[in-house]
Amino acid sequence: MTRSRLAERLVQLGFFGAVLVAWEIATTRGHVSALLLPPLGSVYRDFITLLSTGQFWPDLGTTLYELAVAFLIAAVSGTVIGYAVSRSGYSVKVFDPLFAGLYAIPAILLFPLYVLFFGIGPASKIAMGATIAFFPIVLNTIAGLIYVKSLYVTAARSMGASPRQMFWSVMLPAAFPVLLNGLRMGLILAFLSILGSETIASFGGLGHRIVELGENLDTSKMFAYIVFVIIIALLLNSAVSFAESRGRSHPA
């Protein structure tokens, strides 16, 4: 068992090793232009410079600010509207297919409109991120709240729970895992769409920086920024998974 685990790790290491070796050979011995694929060494140097000078801070700040505001808008409006809709079976039947249908439209299409409305600054990215994150949050809120086992509801009601107690002690804890799942999806989608819309039209942010470096053919620095963003994304992913597992193990 441990031997096969070891072999699996070796294959993984071998895969990344092979990629790096192929990269190194292609850039030093091969005929790949440094504009297309910069040598590993220079990407490494640029990455270290990037970290040590802290020149990433303004762009990281812009992107995280956009993400935070967009997520806050989507989380508050999504859970409040989702809760309001879930109150009656009729409004669920009216609104749930409506939200699901709108969710099927690729929201990135709205970005040109948002640029027209909100300008090329952070506001259009916030609107984009909030729009994309709203739908999984509202749909999961509705789904979580309406699928609370009727047994719990009946039991709580027969014990004389007030509507307030019902919400805080029964509905919310029971729906919490599904709610969290929606919030996680919303946050990740908002992050991806904000990065994406920054590449399309922006003055700042990590997505914009990468595109600008690419357009100036400063490829080595662009790769350094890409590595940086990938690390940020992985950190964000693991932070969200951590929060989700904590939330699951201590429901309310």
Next chain:
Amino acid sequence: MNAAHVKFPPATARLAIIAAAFGIWEFAARRFGDPLFIAPPSRVAVALFQLVHEKEIISAVGLTCWELVVAFVLSIVLGLIIGLIVGLNRFTRGSMYPVILLLYAIPQATILPLFVLTFGIGPASKIAFGVSHGVFPVIMTVAAGVQNIEPLLLTSARSMGATRRQILTSVIFPHMVPSFFTGLRLGMTAVLFGVLLAELYVSQSGVGHFTTEFTQTFQPQNLFALVAVLATIAVTLNELCRWAESHFTRWRVS
């Protein structure tokens, strides 16, 4: 339920809400909107009828549809092959699955410039970028579909003397079908995001070229109309996948 609470069927109420939204939009855009930035639905409808007669627009929309279809087909083929390789063998799953998860976690929007550098600003970069989005959901669902097979089914097939090939074609593949179609639907959503994002980023003759032009020349009615056309195409493609998913999974209990 008393007479004061007579309720319309949900579908009617939904249509009423949509109609009301259009009404508010029409009123607000005419009353408060700047015609350089927002167009009421009536003007968008007029623009829509003019746009469908413009050859350049039609060919741009056609080009984008072609990019979407090619990217989707490539995603399915590659995703199916990689998914089967990863899912069917315990060793490849243990070793390669984490690598694929890691690659999936990379925000692809950041490597969009690399696609343009490598594949140029024509359709090739949009297709490649769409595939880079669409292939992962297909891999994940195919790999998951061939894994979570009830041991009972495998044991009984084996005890009846099925060969490895027969197990593959008669047990594993049919079992994979539902999750495969789920993967197709998720893949379509991802391909739409990838191709449209790449179109909006840089485009010579696709729809991205015209969205940029309409935005910069302040023609919101044309922009809204083009977005409406693309949204309709996207929703149609999504619905086709959703239909295929429910059609091919209905034989399953639960």
